[in-house]
Amino acid sequence: MKFKTQGQSQIGWVAIGGLLFFLVSQWFRSSSGYDLNYSGYPVITLLGGFAATAACIGIYNQSWLFQTQKLTLRRVLMTTLFLMLGLFELVHIVSFAEEVPNRAMMESDFSLMMSTMGSLVCSAGLLFIYSVHEKQVALPRKFLLFSATLGTFLILYICSIQEWSFLPEMLDGHLLGKVFTRLHWVAGLLYVTGAVVLYVQWKKTKNADLPPILSGILCFLLGQGYFVTASVVDDLNLLLGMLSNCLGYFFIQKGLYASVVDTPFLQQQAAEAKMNYIAHHDDVTGLPNRRRLSQRLQLMLDDAVVEEKLVGVLVLNINRFKTINDSLGQQAANRVLRQVGQRLNHSSLPGEEVFGLGRDEFALTMTDFYSTDTALRRTRSILQLFEKPVMVDGSEYHLTLGIGMAIFPYDGESPQEIIQNADTALHSAKEQGIELNRYAHAMQMKAQERLQLENDLRKALARGQFYLVYQPQVNLQSGLIVGMEALVRWHHPQRGSVSPAEFIPLAEESGLIVPLGEWVLREACAQNKLWQEAGYRKLCVSVNLSMRQFRHSHLLDSINSILRETGLEPAWLELEITESMTFDKDRAFEQLHKIKEIGVHISIDDFGTGYSSLHYLKDLPIDRLKIDRSFVNEIMEDSNNAAIVSTITSMAHHLQLKVTAEGVENEEQMMFLRNQHCHEAQGYFFGKPIEAADFEQRFLRDIDKPAG
Template sequence: MKANQQDQRKIGWVAIGGLLCFLASQWFRSSASSDLIISVYPVLTLLGGFAAAAGCIGIYNQSWLFQTQRLTLRRVLMTTLFLLIGLFELVHIVSFAEEMPNGAMVESEFSLKMMSLGSLVCAAGLLFIYAVSEREIALPRKFLIFSGTLGIFVVLYTVAIQEWAVLPNLLEGDVLGGMFTRIHFLIGILFSVTAVVLFVQWKKGKDGDLPTILCAILCFFYGECYFVSATKINDLNLLLGLLSNCLGYFFIQKGLYSSVVDTPFLKQQVAEAKMNFIAHHDDVTGLPNRRRLSQRLKLMMDAAMVEEQLVGVLVLNINRFKTINDSLGQQAANRVLRQVGQRLKHSSLPGEEVFGLGRDEFVLTMTDFCTTDTALRRTRSILQLFEKPVTVDGNEYHLTLGIGMAIFPHDGDSPEEIIQNADTALHNAKEQGMELNRYAHAMQMKAQERLQLENDLRKALDRGQFYLVYQPQVNLKSGLIVGMEALVRWQHPLRGSVSPAEFIPLAEESGLIVPLGEWVLREACAQNKRWQEAGYRKLCVSVNLSMRQFRHSHLLDNISGILKETGLEPVWLELEITESMTFDKDRAFEQLRKIKEIGVHISIDDFGTGYSSLHYLKDLPIDRLKIDRSFVNEVMEDSNNAAIVSTITSMAHHLQLKVTAEGVENEDQLSFLRDQHCHEAQGYFFSKPIVAADFEKKFLRDVDKPTG
């Protein structure tokens, strides 16, 4: 907008200035002595003529010298046009005649024809150039352009020197004839039309060089006004018209320079700046990224070595951000990341810088501290920043951060090592359930062990190292087994049995939980079908779904395919989800509705430990609530836990949902649950999870015998 206003002012100044100059010159011409005109005219005319010729040749050279790998039709035509005009201007000047008493050079018949032809070619050429559509063309040979232009000039020159009747004389003695006036009046009209065409194109915003070219056209137009007003061969108007054309050539050259040099250079600068910003900033938060972090950290560490100071690096991670991303969607999750980044940036102190590492990780560097304790106190104050919730789409979300700290020079010698060690401290903090952790060398060994375990996990499924165990679910009223939960176990060839608490989070992070979950579902359905075919009473098998599985677009097809493949009827399968999976209400409802339609049961596992879903629980298409073991374990010692269990059970009864209590370990807990009219229970009081053969031997062969 600002550039557009500047262009408007420039065109306005040229238009008004040209008009005032024309009016002033006509007044001066009528009042000035002829002696003054005669004495000044020859020198200025020669200088102006050579300047005009030089300007045209300059335009020609400029069009070829810059950006020749991307020539456009307009530039090629402009090159041809002004080479031709330059030749006319040159011949015009050298064709002057010695007709003044003092031997001064003045216009001749032939020089006027050259000038008029040059003006006519300029007006017609510019109108044609800016009337045709602009496009890039293949690079023509410079020799062909030059020779073709020279040929056109020779033809026009030959026509001009012939004294044909169709070409009347422009001079009548030393007076300009009527033909001269009519020709330049026509040329002025052509320049007027060209000005209108340029103005329309400029308003459409096609080219940034058009305002300058439009100024040139105005100068050419005023030049024709001078020529039309001239009466004699030594008329001041001829000189002023020539000088006005020189000014027009200047604007043409300036416009071309802008289009072929300035504009591409500025565009290149903008593109380079944009590429540099993209290369060094995170595309979601706009914060400096890892590449910039490494550069800045290297400078900080070099300065710290000289001044014997400390440099702290904090790697910050949003806890359970994956749940937020899966539940709210990527766009809303990105808004959360931007808010976290801005909160960190705006609260940073002198000597601190904030960086975005992508995903849900940030880095904060510190230089203005003296001891590790000072850095730890500052880090704890950063944690307090997020006691206030972030707001996304009108909803408030409480976030917690995990922070890993590493300090140079104690915890590493290079930027990469310091960042890696701070990240290691962060992962260790998460494993320990801590908010903040300082790097220690022992963590590196544990991180390497974790990496090796993840590599082994990738091979375990193909090598058949996983197996299922089953835990019975008992009806508390009859004491009969009414179902079983299938749980996955990993028998590592070297490590032995690996705890699910150790490998399940790894599988979630790496994405292996999807193929692993499908294997568990297929194996559980197949085993249940084999037991049914063996003649045992039909029981429902429960299988846990991971968040990744639940969000998978092909979940329903996978379930249907496995049921069809194993031959198990849908009614004998129950899928367990967690409350966090229903955070995105609409999407979760749609997925659950589709699962229910094929006849599969659905239960909410660990109910009461996730996001509160009480306000829409009545609408969820589910069959069962499973009370988390953390409430059941202390139900006899903690009145709050007892109240929670009682409330969940009562609520489920009113919603006509079944209730299963997990983690039952003694008779007192069992009695309490019976008093609360809990439908079913599972736990070590009945049996720990056992392999299929033991489950069949212990429970299925005598399935009608009450348990507990």
């Protein structure tokens, strides 16, 4: 007989093997003249009994192998059941009696009673455990559970030692009594029922821990078969029945190990692998992303220094991709990106690697060349790849690319510098209307412009050119505003509004982000305190921390000083960090613990775009995960984004963290997030970031009205 799965194969072999062994053993028993007293029966019985006791205690201990915050009801009940069975097996084996002079110790009436009680408790217990609805329960106190189990055993033990006049004895001289046979018939019927229940559950759920448990029940059922066919106190069937039970305990322990150790480990491994893939791959094309590019490029540069070779980096961009996106739609545009990525990847030569940088940009690294002319010729051949149109929904579309090139060691010394210079060359090519451009030092005009912007940035704080805007955060179940995020804006006297995407990275690079961040924190806390004193319901204000701020040695002193100065209670402030800030695990843990100790909340912003190992994410002293807007934007169109959001939300719930989704722009996204039990959200659907006076007028005065 062929079985489709490993579980089916195991159950089949146990069932068929057990049946064949039963038939062979009964033939041997009926056809041979044996004397078990002198052939090791008592010794084997004692060893089997102690093995059964040890197995039960082992199952009990294994149930407590991992002390998690939540245990399943099944694990708690299995712990109780097998502790009790271990006690029955122990009392059974130590209660043998000297039945006949000059003969070894044999089963006594009381030892048979203990063995029978154990079979009844085991069969009824397993049936009950796998019949009740499985759910998580709070972690019980181990001492109380042990005491309750021991108390239950003592009650059953006391009942067993009583001489009940209406109950016949287990032994009738040297023969087994009818009550022994009948009680084991009952246990056998309970095992049959339990096996059916378990098999139905396994067919529905396909849980890997159920086949070993079912195999164990079949072994217990085989043991009952031996018991009901036994006739005398030194019958071979009593020994075989005990050994069958020992084999059943082995399978139970194997199944419990699968549920307690293997399954959680594999689930965590799969979750970490998924998060690792998300962190290092572009979600549209599936190619390695910018983070992976930096890592790989560093290795290439190290090798190039040793071997005195060149390393080329191409940054490629699809021309007029916005037009494609607007005319065909996001889904079709994504298919275009995937085809471009596949075409680049399939045509790559030895020594070349392709990366997806997000949006409509790609990168290609080259190591197997020895002159810039060779690299330029190869780059022109890449442009020729797209002379053939791409097919989207049955239609052909001709694409053109722009490419910027930078070569190590001529055009930079670090991965970041090489990538940045290749990107600079790409933008220069687009400005000139050409397809290919190699980085040249003359392309420093933009750098000079950035330097001028940095000088203006240094003066902007002192001249009061910065201001804050606030975006509401809404509870998805009630629709009520529960907080707001404070965001900094810059109004330049000549340039007008400068995008945060332009001045924030510049402030970070120059170190100006530290005084700017302190100003933002002080202004947000002061404004929140003013609103509280005005009588509005208290809300928590969220403020972003930059990498430099987070690593600053005086961060905690600065936070404490601002809270004292503004009078805002720490509970009404939340600081947002990014995943990249936790790479230095020890330092991050120390800093976060200090912040938590003063009562300030902590959240991880843009979660899913960086990388946090689940191994220590569960130990981070944080309160909230904020799902990045890039996942939310296409949540209704892209099943991958929907799966990522669902995974992050589920993981946060298991880690007992709150979840906030950013970038919610329509009701469909809001409803999806609500159905995923996401706690809160923010985005244009609820309100754009607006200045304090407008925020007060629009949201705070009618704070008890649902937003959106």
